[in-house]
Amino acid sequence: MVIIPDKMRAIIKEKPERGAKLAVVNVPKALGPRDVLVKIYATSICGTDLHIYLWNKWAQEHIKPPQTMGHEFSGEVVAVGKEVSMVQVGDFVSSETHIPCGKCKQCRTGNMHVCQHLKILGVDMDGAFAEYIRVPEVVLWKNDPSVEHIWASVQEPLGNAVHTIFVEDVAGKNVLVTGAGPIGLLGIEVLKTAGVAKLIVSEINSYRRNLAKKIGADVVVNPSQESLIDVVKRETNGDGVDVLIEMSGNKKALTDGLASLTPGGRASLLGVYNDDDVKINLNDLVIFKAIRIYGITGRKMFDTWYKVGALLKNKKLDLSNVITHVLDFENFEEGFRLMEEGKCGKIVLKL
Ligand SMILES: [Zn+2]
Numbered sequence: 160m161v162i163i164p165d166k167m168r169a170i171i172k173e174k175p176e177r178g179a180k181l182a183v184v185n186v187p188k189a190l191g192p193r194d195v196l197v198k199i200y201a202t203s204i205c206g207t208d209l210h211i212y213l214w215n216k217w218a219q220e221h222i223k224p225p226q227t228m229g230h231e232f233s234g235e236v237v238a239v240g241k242e243v244s245m246v247q248v249g250d251f252v253s254s255e256t257h258i259p260c261g262k263c264k265q266c267r268t269g270n271m272h273v274c275q276h277l278k279i280l281g282v283d284m285d286g287a288f289a290e291y292i293r294v295p296e297v298v299l300w301k302n303d304p305s306v307e308h309i310w311a312s313v314q315e316p317l318g319n320a321v322h323t324i325f326v327e328d329v330a331g332k333n334v335l336v337t338g339a340g341p342i343g344l345l346g347i348e349v350l351k352t353a354g355v356a357k358l359i360v361s362e363i364n365s366y367r368r369n370l371a372k373k374i375g376a377d378v379v380v381n382p383s384q385e386s387l388i389d390v391v392k393r394e395t396n397g398d399g400v401d402v403l404i405e406m407s408g409n410k411k412a413l414t415d416g417l418a419s420l421t422p423g424g425r426a427s428l429l430g431v432y433n434d435d436d437v438k439i440n441l442n443d444l445v446i447f448k449a450i451r452i453y454g455i456t457g458r459k460m461f462d463t464w465y466k467v468g469a470l471l472k473n474k475k476l477d478l479s480n481v482i483t484h485v486l487d488f489e490n491f492e493e494g495f496r497l498m499e500e501g502k503c504g505k506i507v508l509k510l
C-alpha cells in the first residue's frame with residue numbers, strides 16, 4: 160500500500176505578474192472514476208512554462224492564478240479511479256498534455272489533438288511542477304520500464320518534433336531546420352535517425368548553434384551573419400532543400416525557409432509567431448512552387464506517442480546532448496533564467 164501525503168511541494172503561478180513560487184499545496188487526492196494520481200519523478204520546462212513565468216500577453220489571456228505550472232513529466236501511478244483500466248498502481252507513465260473531450264467531430268474522426276474543446280495540462284488546470292498530478296486516464300502513456308525517467312519526461316516536446324518531421328517522409332532528402340531551441344534540437348536528434356541526406360540548421364543563438372553541431376547537423380548557419388538562402392543554394396547544388404522544418408516562430412526564418420525550398424517541396428510549421436498577421440508572398444513562395452505546407456499543433460494522438468515510445472525503447476535516440484541541464488526541483492528559478500537567456504537545450508527538474 161502506497162502512502163500518499165496530504166500536502167506536497169508545487170511550483171505555482173501565484174499572482175498575475177512575472178515569476179513563480181515554490182508553495183505547499185494539497186495533493187489532488189479526490190479522483191473521479193477515470194482519474195489517475197501520478198507521483199512525479201521528473202518534469203521538464205517548456206517554452207509555454209517560460210511564457211507563464213514571464214507573464215507575457217498569451218499567459219495573461221490564458222492563465223488564471225493561482226495555479227500549478229508545468230505539463231511535461233514522467234512518474235509512477237499511485238492511485239486510480241474506479242473505472243480506470245488502462246493503467247494500474249506501479250506503472251511508469253508519461254502523459255499527453257492535450258486533453259480531448261472525446262465527443263466532438265475531431266475526437267470521433269481520429270483528430271483528437273485538435274479537439275474543439277481541448278483542455279491543456281498546466282494551462283487550463285493544475286500541472287506537473289509538483290510532487291503529484293491528477294490526470295484523466297485517456298491521456299496517459301505507459302512507458303517502457305527501461306527508459307530513463309529524465310528522458311521519458313520530455314516525450315511531449317519530442318513528440319512535437321516527431322509529428323512535425325514525419326508528417327511526410329524525409330529519407331534521402333535535404334532538410335532545413337529553422338530554429339534550434341529545445342524542440343528544434345530534439346528534431347535534429349530525430350532527423351539523425353531518419354536517413355536524411357543533408358541536414359542544415361539555422362539559429363541565431365551561438366550556444367544552440369554549437370549544440371546543433373554537436374548533436375549532428377551537417378551545416379549550421381547563423382542567419383544574422385550569412386544569407387540562409389545563399390547557404391542552402393550552395394549546399395544543395397542550387398536546387399534548394401526538399402523539406403523545411405520551421406521551429407522558430409520567426410517571420411524572416413519562415414520567408415527565407417520557404418524561399419530555400421525546392422519547387423514541389425514540403426514545409427512543416429510548428430513555430431508560433433508573435434505577430435498574428437504574418438505576411439508572405441504566397442504566389443512566389445507557395446503557389447508557383449507547388450509547396451505543401453502543414454500546420455502542426457501538438458502530437459498526433461496517439462500515433463506520435465507510439466513512434467516516440469518505440470524510438471526511446473529501442474535506444475534509437477540519444478537525448479544526452481539535448482537535455483543540457485537536470486536541476487533539483489527547488490532550483491527552478493535557475494531553469495527559467497537559463498531558458499530566458501537561451502543558454503540551454505532542454506531543462507529537466509528532478510524530484
Ligand atoms: Zn510542452
Ligand SMILES: [Zn+2]
Pocket residue numbers: 259260261262263264265266271274275276277
Ligand atoms: Zn473533442
